[in-house]
Ligand SMILES: Nc1ncnc2c1ncn2[C@@H]1O[C@H](COP(=O)(O)OP(=O)(O)OP(=O)(O)O)[C@@H](O)[C@H]1O
């Protein structure tokens with residue numbers, strides 16, 4: 283049996299799987315178990331080798347079980363990839379109470395109506411994120427409960443994923459014997475861990491630079507304004523280095539990790555790396571400034587795509603709380619200054635925004651932020667309400683009161 287105060291998150295990434303176990307007592311959460319296993323069964327967020335992925339998930343769970351001493355039966359699982367889409371939607375309902383007072387049930391119904399948009403076929407709705415409610419066509423408010431009117435509308439962001447990607451992920455998790463409490467678009471869970479309310483109120487964008495993908499979510503006035511996934515990540519930098527220097531991928535990865543820098547102008551033009559130092563089969567020399575130019579070009583591409591997406595969707599890109607970077611790709615030296623320059627915003631690496639203890643050294647490592655975020659998302663589950671509900675209360679204001687809506691996905 284699962285202990286009531288235990289919550290678990292599983293991050294199924296393109297390079298690794300992380301299982302995070304948290305124990306919550308007296309309002310404080312302690313990370314008591316972390317499992318990490320390498321995974322080669324995923325390409326661009328889609329499972330291409332189910333057996334490999336199932337055994338990697340199982341290995342990660344086993345390690346987290348050993349460390350925590352808990353038997354894991356259920357978890358919140360993250361999903362991200364280029365198959366994710368964020369679109370605007372509107373729901374409209376007539377208010378049912380004879381006195382016109384808007385009750386919880388009206389809010390639920392209007393959000394259900396927003397979910398029933400004619401999305402493209404073969405897509406699953408993962409989240410409905412209300413932005414504004416409108417009463418009788420004119421009064422725009424954040425929280426309609428207790429107000430009166432005849433007609434209630436909601437403007438929402440709907441996050442959808444391709445059915446195939448969802449089904450294969452659900453199937454892989456099922457095969458490990460673990461029950462899935464919720465399937466969560468990963469950056470939303472990271473926001474729970476890395477962003478505070480003030481940042482979300484004044485405007486902030488969280489960017490997770492993973493191996494194969496870069497996921498982002500922006501907030502303004504406490505609400506999500508846009509989110510998405512760019513099909514480019516840190517692995518592309520490694521590929522570019524391998525092509526640019528004509529080396530194998532392992533050597534290119536080592537060069538990136540040991541000597542990579544994101545600001546070429548700050549690298550002395552005379553700084554040379556003898557490749558024989560890293561691989562005895564190599565005898566060429568490379569200019570470290572050239573390596574930095576390769577890195578800068580890819581990171582700029584990622585940031586430009588995100589900026590374009592913000593502009594295309596009429597989202598404000600002047601976000602005073604700036605860019606919060608996370609994911610393994612954010613560990614490259616010089617990335618903060620490059621982000622500031624390209625995004626024209628303040629920038630920093632995401633750190634825990636909430637009180638959390640245990641395994642402190644891992645808390646600040648960007649590769650763990652999704653796993654920890656998902657564990658925190660799992661912590662929000664309401665006991666006694668079954669497995670089909672989610673609560674965005676840690677993410678945004680009005681939805682504190684708007685629960686449920688998770689569409690349970692069957693394989
Ligand atoms: N110190 C570092 N400097 C530069 N890059 C790094 C560093 N550490 C890790 N990386 C890169 O981060 C990437 C892995 O990041 P992460 O663990 O966030 O990916 P993932 O979650 O498996 O992938 P995805 O989010 O795309 O599913 C790898 O490409 C790796 O080369």
Ligand SMILES: [Mg+2]
Pocket residue numbers: 295296490492493609652
């Ligand atoms: Mg990731």
